[in-house]
Amino acid sequence: MKIESFWNALKLSTNPKLIFVCLGNICRSPFAQMKFEQLLQQSEVKRKHEFIIQSGGFIHQKDVRIHPMTERALLEEQIPIERIEQHFPRRLRKHKEDLLDATALIVMAQSHRDIQMPAKYRDKTILLSAIALDGKEIDIPDPALIENFEEYKQIMQKITDYLKTFIKLLEEKGF
Known part of the structure; x- marks a missing residue:
């Protein structure tokens, strides 16, 4: 998904549904989901739009809830x-309805989009950094x-920085 297509998709959606995606859904994507929820609550954007925020991954995680350092961060x-x-x-492959309904699938790495993501969903996939x-x-x-x-925290800080810019851009664009 090109950046212009991303912003257009958000504008056309009444309740934008964003899914943050990484490999296992225990580090980057749950951190991004919860941090974005927090930032959204503190923003003017929340008063205008009802975003649906989720996260997911591609690989099966058995007996794991969230990475301990993600919890600490x-x-x-x-x-x-x-x-x-x-x-x-x-595991997103078991939640195809969410993939279909998503306004955008926000991935952490190009391989998530180019290799892991099923081809039919790639047109709604964008890297967090690209936003x-x-x-x-x-x-x-x-x-x-x-x-x-x-x-570990340095990586989470990079995610936070990108999310703060994302929220700022939403505000600037009148969301």
Whole structure:
């Protein structure tokens, strides 16, 4: 999805449905979902539009709820533990109705769009960085195997920065 198509799709949607997507839905995408929900609540955009915000992944996560460092990073972002505990990884291939209904599928890396995403949904897929950087695509690395929390948090901060820019652009565009 080109950046112009993304903004047009949002404008044409009464209740835009955005799904943040990564591989396992335990690190980047749930962080992005909950942080975006928080930022949206603090924004004028929330008063004008009712966004539907979800997250999902491509691989099956057995006996995993959310990555412990994602939980820690979300708590540091003042996301309530009750909200974090509501998250359970969703394998999007089992939720095709959500993929069909989505206004946009916001991925963290080009491989999510180009390899993991089924071809019929790629026309509504865009990288988070492309939204914040006017079409420029920069992958957000998978932090799942990072053991140092400060390094892990740097990736989550990049997601936060992109989301803040996204909210600012929504406000500037009159959403």
